[in-house]
Amino acid sequence: TFLRKLTILLYCILTCLNVFFPNLDFSWSTELEQNLKDVFQLSKFRPLQLKAINLSMSGKDLFLVMPTGRGKSLCYQLPAVCSEGFTLVVTPLVSLMEDQLMYLKSIDVEAVSLNASSSKEHAKMVLAELTDSKAPFKLLYVTPEKIAKSKLLMSRLEKAYNAGRLSRIAVDEVHCCSQWGHDFRPDYKLLGILKRQFPKVPLLGLTATATGSVLKDCQKILCVPEPITLTASFNRTNLYYEVRLKDSNSDDSVSDISALIKERYKDQSGIVYVFSQKDAETVSADLQKKGVNASPYHANMNPEDKSQVHRKWATNKIQVVVATVAFGMGIDKADVRFVIHHTISKSIENYYQESGRAGRDDKPADCIVYFGFNDIFRISTMVVMENVGQQKLLTMVDYCQNVDRCRRSVIAVHFDEVWDDEGCNEMCDVCHYITVDITQHAKDVVQIVELAGSLDEKLTPLKVTEAWMGKGPAKRRKMIQTTTLSRLEVEAIITSLLLQGYLSEDFSFTPYTTYFYLKLGGKAPLLKNQSHSITMKMRRTGLDANTVSTTQQTVQESFRQEAFGCISRD
Ligand code: ADP
Ligand code: MG
Ligand code: ZN
Numbered sequence: 001t002f003l004r005k006l007t008i009l010l011y012c013i014l015t016c017l018n019v020f021f022p023n024l025d026f027s028w029s030t031e032l033e034q035n036l037k038d039v040f041q042l043s044k045f046r047p048l049q050l051k052a053i054n055l056s057m058s059g060k061d062l063f064l065v066m067p068t069g070r071g072k073s074l075c076y077q078l079p080a081v082c083s084e085g086f087t088l089v090v091t092p093l094v095s096l097m098e099d100q101l102m103y104l105k106s107i108d109v110e111a112v113s114l115n116a117s118s119s120k121e122h123a124k125m126v127l128a129e130l131t132d133s134k135a136p137f138k139l140l141y142v143t144p145e146k147i148a149k150s151k152l153l154m155s156r157l158e159k160a161y162n163a164g165r166l167s168r169i170a171v172d173e174v175h176c177c178s179q180w181g182h183d184f185r186p187d188y189k190l191l192g193i194l195k196r197q198f199p200k201v202p203l204l205g206l207t208a209t210a211t212g213s214v215l216k217d218c219q220k221i222l223c224v225p226e227p228i229t230l231t232a233s234f235n236r237t238n239l240y241y242e243v244r245l246k247d248s249n250s251d252d253s254v255s256d257i258s259a260l261i262k263e264r265y266k267d268q269s270g271i272v273y274v275f276s277q278k279d280a281e282t283v284s285a286d287l288q289k290k291g292v293n294a295s296p297y298h299a300n301m302n303p304e305d306k307s308q309v310h311r312k313w314a315t316n317k318i319q320v321v322v323a324t325v326a327f328g329m330g331i332d333k334a335d336v337r338f339v340i341h342h343t344i345s346k347s348i349e350n351y352y353q354e355s356g357r358a359g360r361d362d363k364p365a366d367c368i369v370y371f372g373f374n375d376i377f378r379i380s381t382m383v384v385m386e387n388v389g390q391q392k393l394l395t396m397v398d399y400c401q402n403v404d405r406c407r408r409s410v411i412a413v414h415f416d417e418v419w420d421d422e423g424c425n426e427m428c429d430v431c432h433y434i435t436v437d438i439t440q441h442a443k444d445v446v447q448i449v450e451l452a453g454s455l456d457e458k459l460t461p462l463k464v465t466e467a468w469m470g471k472g473p474a475k476r477r478k479m480i481q482t483t484t485l486s487r488l489e490v491e492a493i494i495t496s497l498l499l500q501g502y503l504s505e506d507f508s509f510t511p512y513t514t515y516f517y518l519k520l521g522g523k524a525p526l527l528k529n530q531s532h533s534i535t536m537k538m539r540r541t542g543l544d545a546n547t548v549s550t551t552q553q554t555v556q557e558s559f560r561q562e563a564f565g566c567i568s569r570d
Contacts, residue, residue: 246372
């Protein structure tokens with residue numbers, strides 16, 4: 001028994017080594033590296049890929065939770081190529097299956113599929129090949145329905161298993177097993193048969209979205225006794241996310257950016273992403289004029305210039321690259337302290353990826369995006385040819401616009417991940433938003449609208465804005481309370497009053513056009529009540545470098561306090 005204990009101990013130690021030192025050499029390591037480069041034409045593994053592959057190659061059952069687009073498929077495709085026999089891949093959708101088959105074909109990896117639309121002849125051929133030791137395919141893609149309904153398939157799989165040809169089972173979108181997941185598929189519930197019939201074959205379940213309880217459920221349903229779970233988090237905890245408004249009338253974002261770079265990011269490395277090649281040139285020139293050590297980078301430059309800019313930036317001879325999205329491939333500078341978007345990205349995925357070049361060394365870094373009304377339409381026309389281009393763009397707009405939800409939670413929801421509010425740790429601007437009391441402001445605005453009504457006049461939102469800011473007729477100015485708030489703040493307050501029902505819309509039709517006026521809303525009378533108060537969440541609009549960083553929050557707050565009188569942190 002001593003020998004047995006020793007064996008168990010050794011086994012445990014080796015297992016630990018596997019898990020914690022994924023780069024240790026295994027018998028398959030060389031082949032893995034070689035195929036990664038030669039077959040998949042990739043230079044290196046992404047986080048968790050090698051660890052997952054090594055665990056699966058050593059026969060462990062594994063659940064891999066990783067955001068969409070990070071490369072889960074490689075974690076069973078590469079082992080398939082490096083193993084004898086074939087890997088069975090269960091995929092919920094025929095379209096996903098076809099994408100993968102097409103991709104594998106393009107890199108010369110043999111794969112076959114069985115689904116409801118397979119022809120009889122094709123199915124017959126595939127089934128025959130399952131037990132043929134000379135069959136060349138490395139992956140067999142099936143829908144769960146096939147497993148559940150085709151006895152013939154199961155009997156052939158059993159033969160293949162007995163002949164040692166079934167090397168691995170991959171269940172893609174594994175959360176579909178669980179009723180508690182968001183995409184339950186009844187046929188997935190029957191996949192437990194696989195592990196019951198083929199207990200010696202390692203199973204790999206993959207998903208971008210699964211809570212612990214969903215995974216527990218999947219584990220039970222799939223009859224996997226003790227899977228290892230690897231979770232790659234999308235959450236880059238060291239990045240501070242912030243959105244700043246860009247005034248469409250007078251875009252001073254470049255001054256703002258140069259102030260940030262010269263003060264907050266003095267001597268620190270960063271990237272400014274811009275919309276177009278022309279913007280790269282002009283923004284870079286503007287920054288240079290303001291004394292920032294910046295260089296442009298875009299696809300239209302000649303290759304030598306591009307690699308020179310890249311090299312100088314990598315060695316800190318250039319502080320900032322002002323780039324289009326062409327600046328992306330092969331960039332892995334660890335100490336990028338800021339990624340500033342002069343214009344929004346075309347989707348959240350793109351933004352996540354571009355901004356994600358900040359802080360690869362896991363030290364704090366900032367991701368700031370400037371959001372301007374007009375930019376929405378500039379990008380919109382650019383992505384017009386893309387299938388879901390507009391839809392994706394709107395996700396980005398929503399990220400910028402939404403001031404009620406933590407930026408991270410918007411990203412998390414977008415990536416279909418479960419979000420826990422603790423995950424931000426106040427590392428985004430929204431989590432620093434302040435709730436301001438706008439009761440007095442509401443009274444001022446309501447008074448303006450009321451006065452107009454008594455004069456039998458109708459006011460457009462623009463007229464209300466101007467009247468309140470003291471730009472209306474002199475006669476009227478004397479009768480109302482004007483404000484010194486900025487235009488953005490004034491607009492935000494009026495919008496909030498409209499949304500909260502203190503103002504409402506009053507449409508007026510002419511044969512030619514429809515006018516939008518403001519009138520008192522149903523809740524306006526409540527303001528007569530002394531104890532009634534109104535609050536709103538306010539985005540920080542201070543555009544100078546001193547008022548933004550988390551540590552300088554208090555400066556911002558005292559500024560607010562002056563502006564709004566009463567304040568409370570949310
Ligand atoms: P997921 O299933 O996690 O959503 P995919 O497996 O479809 O992601 O991969 C997404 C993209 O990432 C693919 O284009 C794939 O080629 C690419 N990819 C995967 N692994 C790597 C890697 N190690 N290096 C570079 N690109 C990779
Ligand atoms: Mg996938
Ligand atoms: Zn947050």
